Amino acid sequence: MITFTLKRILQLIPVFFGATLLVYFLVFATPGDPIAALSGGKPMSPAVADALRAQYNLDQPFWVQYFLYLKNLVSFDLGQTFSGQQVSDVIARAMPVTARLAVMALAIEAIFGVVFGVFAGLKKGKLFDSTVLVASLLVIAVPTFVLGFVLQFVVGVKLSWAKPTVSSGAPWGDLILPAVVLGLVSLAYVIRLTRTSIMENKSADYVRTATAKGLSRRRVVVVHILRNSLIPVVTFLGADLGSLMGGAIVTEGIFNVPGIGNLLYQAILKGESATVVAVVSVLVLVFVIANLVVDLLYAWLDPRIRLV
Amino acid sequence: MSQLLKGPSVNGSSDEERPLLEIRDLAITFSTPEGPVHAVRNGRLTVMPGETVAIVGESGSGKSTTALAAIGLLPGNGKVTGGQIIFDGEDITHPTEARIVALRGSSIGMVPQDPMSNLNPVWKIGFQVKETLKANGLAGNNSKERVAQVLADAGLPNAAARAGQYPHEFSGGMRQRALIAIGLACRPRLLIADEPTSALDVTVQQQILDHLDTMTSELGTAVVLITHDLGLAAERAEKIVVMYKGQVVESGPALEILRNPVHPYTQRLVAAAPSLASKRLQSQPTEVAEDINAVVRTEHVVAGDDILQVKDLTKVFKIRRGLGRSDDFTAVDNVSFSVKRGTTTAIVGESGSGKSTVAQMVLNLLKPTSGSITFDGQVMTNRSENQLFKFRRRVQPIFQDPYGSLDPMYSIYRTIEEPLRIHGIGDAKTRQTRVKELLEHVAMPSSTMHRFPNELSGGQRQRIAIARALALNPEVIICDEAVSALDVLVQAQILNLLSSLQEELNLTYLFITHDLAVVRQIADDVCVMEHGRIVEHSTTDEVFNNPQSEYTKNLLRAIPGATLML
Numbered sequence: 001m002i003t004f005t006l007k008r009i010l011q012l013i014p015v016f017f018g019a020t021l022l023v024y025f026l027v028f029a030t031p032g033d034p035i036a037a038l039s040g041g042k043p044m045s046p047a048v049a050d051a052l053r054a055q056y057n058l059d060q061p062f063w064v065q066y067f068l069y070l071k072n073l074v075s076f077d078l079g080q081t082f083s084g085q086q087v088s089d090v091i092a093r094a095m096p097v098t099a100r101l102a103v104m105a106l107a108i109e110a111i112f113g114v115v116f117g118v119f120a121g122l123k124k125g126k127l128f129d130s131t132v133l134v135a136s137l138l139v140i141a142v143p144t145f146v147l148g149f150v151l152q153f154v155v156g157v158k159l160s161w162a163k164p165t166v167s168s169g170a171p172w173g174d175l176i177l178p179a180v181v182l183g184l185v186s187l188a189y190v191i192r193l194t195r196t197s198i199m200e201n202k203s204a205d206y207v208r209t210a211t212a213k214g215l216s217r218r219r220v221v222v223v224h225i226l227r228n229s230l231i232p233v234v235t236f237l238g239a240d241l242g243s244l245m246g247g248a249i250v251t252e253g254i255f256n257v258p259g260i261g262n263l264l265y266q267a268i269l270k271g272e273s274a275t276v277v278a279v280v281s282v283l284v285l286v287f288v289i290a291n292l293v294v295d296l297l298y299a300w301l302d303p304r305i306r307l308v
Numbered sequence: 309m310s311q312l313l314k315g316p317s318v319n320g321s322s323d324e325e326r327p328l329l330e331i332r333d334l335a336i337t338f339s340t341p342e343g344p345v346h347a348v349r350n351g352r353l354t355v356m357p358g359e360t361v362a363i364v365g366e367s368g369s370g371k372s373t374t375a376l377a378a379i380g381l382l383p384g385n386g387k388v389t390g391g392q393i394i395f396d397g398e399d400i401t402h403p404t405e406a407r408i409v410a411l412r413g414s415s416i417g418m419v420p421q422d423p424m425s426n427l428n429p430v431w432k433i434g435f436q437v438k439e440t441l442k443a444n445g446l447a448g449n450n451s452k453e454r455v456a457q458v459l460a461d462a463g464l465p466n467a468a469a470r471a472g473q474y475p476h477e478f479s480g481g482m483r484q485r486a487l488i489a490i491g492l493a494c495r496p497r498l499l500i501a502d503e504p505t506s507a508l509d510v511t512v513q514q515q516i517l518d519h520l521d522t523m524t525s526e527l528g529t530a531v532v533l534i535t536h537d538l539g540l541a542a543e544r545a546e547k548i549v550v551m552y553k554g555q556v557v558e559s560g561p562a563l564e565i566l567r568n569p570v571h572p573y574t575q576r577l578v579a580a581a582p583s584l585a586s587k588r589l590q591s592q593p594t595e596v597a598e599d600i601n602a603v604v605r606t607e608h609v610v611a612g613d614d615i616l617q618v619k620d621l622t623k624v625f626k627i628r629r630g631l632g633r634s635d636d637f638t639a640v641d642n643v644s645f646s647v648k649r650g651t652t653t654a655i656v657g658e659s660g661s662g663k664s665t666v667a668q669m670v671l672n673l674l675k676p677t678s679g680s681i682t683f684d685g686q687v688m689t690n691r692s693e694n695q696l697f698k699f700r701r702r703v704q705p706i707f708q709d710p711y712g713s714l715d716p717m718y719s720i721y722r723t724i725e726e727p728l729r730i731h732g733i734g735d736a737k738t739r740q741t742r743v744k745e746l747l748e749h750v751a752m753p754s755s756t757m758h759r760f761p762n763e764l765s766g767g768q769r770q771r772i773a774i775a776r777a778l779a780l781n782p783e784v785i786i787c788d789e790a791v792s793a794l795d796v797l798v799q800a801q802i803l804n805l806l807s808s809l810q811e812e813l814n815l816t817y818l819f820i821t822h823d824l825a826v827v828r829q830i831a832d833d834v835c836v837m838e839h840g841r842i843v844e845h846s847t848t849d850e851v852f853n854n855p856q857s858e859y860t861k862n863l864l865r866a867i868p869g870a871t872l873m874l
């Protein structure tokens with residue numbers, strides 16, 4: 001297990017280089033002149049533009065730019081944004097907000113998803129099951145931006161149960177509504193996944209054997225059905241944490257959350273390669289770590305899986 | 309005398325002993341989308357304290373359903389719709405949830421059929437034993453020692469350490485011992501053993517059943533033994549109940565039923581039981597079984613040339629042990645044999661003996677590490693794709709599991725026609741004629757071709773698999789456990805079919821099986837394999853009458869019912 005973890009951490013190195021190189025190249029190849037964008041479309045003297053290009057190494061060929069970026073990276077210098085801020089500072093401000101949002105969304109998914117899924121799976125075909133199924137289908141079918149605006153309008157504006165947008169600093173309370181929106185779609189998947197998994201496992205031979213031992217129904221469900229059914233769910237949740245950390249662009253946009261999604265979106269628009277590459281690199285790290293955690297959890301849940 | 313259609317009504321016969329379990333006129337109905345299915349009608353069973361009663365029948369006969377009803381473990385769509393189940397004087401036909409939970413484990417234990425799927429893969433063996441003790445209030449203070457004790461009682465070596473392992477670290481035999489430990493952990497007065505050893509090798513089966521016998525007689529536990537094997541039932545039980553299509557058709561003392569079966573179904577069952585038939589072949593040639601075996605065992609006087617020669621065949625598998633390390637495992641070790649055209653050679657062995665690996669190499673599905681396979685004078689190892697393609701046309705397989713080997717999305721027509729199409733034989737019309745002809749060969753109506761595998765029974769599916777194998781007019785058919793998954797009567801039919809096809813088409817069979825009794829019925833020559841080596845190679849009669857190696861002798865002794873004197 002320790003060997004496995006170390007090996008996975010070593011694997012991070014090529015993944016990291018591959019990802020940064022790819023993203024750096026994509027930003028480089030994006031049409032449009034970042035300097036022209038910087039000036040807001042106003043005419044700029046060629047001398048100033050050249051000076052700016054030199055400042056951001058934009059006059060160098062691609063490999064030199066990438067190499068210079070890597071060189072700075074070694075000294076933990078992620079570069080600067082066009083407005084002169086340190087990229088590392090910008091990320092450090094946005095990251096905790098997104099992390100808070102992601103953790104809340106994940107908690108909503110995991111808790112409600114598993115609980116609803118278990119009850120639906122155990123009572124297949126009953127009213128509760130059918131209701132949950134229809135509701136989850138509805139949530140999956142409706143796009144996030146519709147769901148987000150509707151909830152923002154109804155809960156935030158009409159009912160005033162929550163603030164329609166997030167105030168600066170993004171306190172936990174303000175993030176509840178965006179977290180619900182963010183978690184809802186995955187929640188539907190978690191419910192369905194848990195439900196199917198429970199239904200499959202409840203008729204397994206070992207469940208019958210467990211019943212034959214004289215165990216109570218509750219113990220059979222919790223000890224023998226639930227643990228086995230959680231294996232695919234945990235995989236899903238782990239992968240989802242990765243995408244929640246990076247992919248909340250729409251939700252963050254609707255609720256004006258100053259998170260990573262927003263930051264990345266703005267940086268892409270401006271062609272700020274330093275910011276884009278830095279954010280994506282951080283996200284790659286988050287993904288790989290989330291996957292590692294999933295693998296370890298997986299092995300803990302299912303002892304048949306050998307980590308090699 | 310056995311009683312035909314009359315349950316053994318021991319009720320009034322002795323006052324001091326009342327039956328431990330009595331099932332009267334039991335009816336069980338399953339509700340399915342196609343309407344109710346009456347799985348059991350007329351279930352009758354009486355078990356006295358300490359007695360072993362066997363329920364015998366083929367799959368779908370309702371034998372397991374009857375027994376499972378007694379412990380309240382019918383599947384969700386099954387219901388007791390009539391009759392009574394009385395356990396120790398208490399009516400438990402429709403028990404409350406609390407009552408049946410209280411009875412399970414402590415009063416009625418169960419040993420299930422398949423040791424591979426009946427232990428929860430994610431919990432340690434010790435945990436699974438401990439929770440049994442705990443649920444029935446027997447864990448006590450030093451539960452660890454109790455767990456080890458219970459496992460040791462069931463014959464698990466090094467029990468204390470083994471309790472800390474997971475099921476996947478156990479062999480099939482050891483898992484079954486763990487399941488027996490669980491079933492008997494709380495000293496129940498009745499044990500329901502549902503085909504407890506049918507998934508295991510014969511020698512392991514014998515050990516486990518011997519041990520179960522010893523334990524239950526020490527504890528005075530009554531046993532309901534569910535089995536499809538009449539020989540095994542007769543050997544292990546005092547009484548036999550024969551079930552057929554949901555009804556008890558005959559019951560009585562075990563040997564009595566074997567000697568004088570009254571119901572026609574029982575008669576057929578006795579006649580077809582391979583373990584008994586093989587014995588009877590020598591001792592009582594005038595039995596009913598004779599005609600079946602006469603058909604099956606055709607003499608092949610015109611033994612031709614060697615169509616298949618296997619020389620020094622070896623297969624070494626690399627077993628990965630983490631980063632860059634691997635151990636060699638020799639699955640097949642220097643195996644040589646030859647098969648004469650038009651005859652049947654059987655390769656017998658227990659699981660892990662390497663017999664299926666040999667079959668796969670002969671089929672060119674697996675590359676040998678060394679050694680050669682010669683087919684009709686041509687060395688088949690390292691052939692080109694094109695040559696292999698031609699070879700495949702002449703050598704066809706039939707596999708064990710007819711549920712797994714037929715594509716569920718292919719109609720029967722498409723299944724049988726596919727090899728013809730791949731090899732570019734005929735046009736659509738002639739292929740259709742050929743499929744009809746093949747279905748006729750395997751005694752299936754030609755209307756079957758529009759159906760799908762899931763609409764057919766196991767025996768019918770195996771007939772389709774045979775038809776598919778025959779489609780290309782092959783010369784050699786490799787049967788890898790081709791009848792092991794089938795009920796005895798169906799098995800006898802398929803063996804008969806294979807045998808008459810052999811005569812008709814001059815086929816050569818290489819028959820891979822773990823079942824010596826089947827070998828006796830079909831094979832001319834036998835190779836006995838153990839740990840990848842051939843330990844004995846001779847004619848069938850030689851192997852059965854005059855076994856040379858100790859291993860073969862053990863195998864023969866372990867055939868259930870082999871020692872019964874009829």
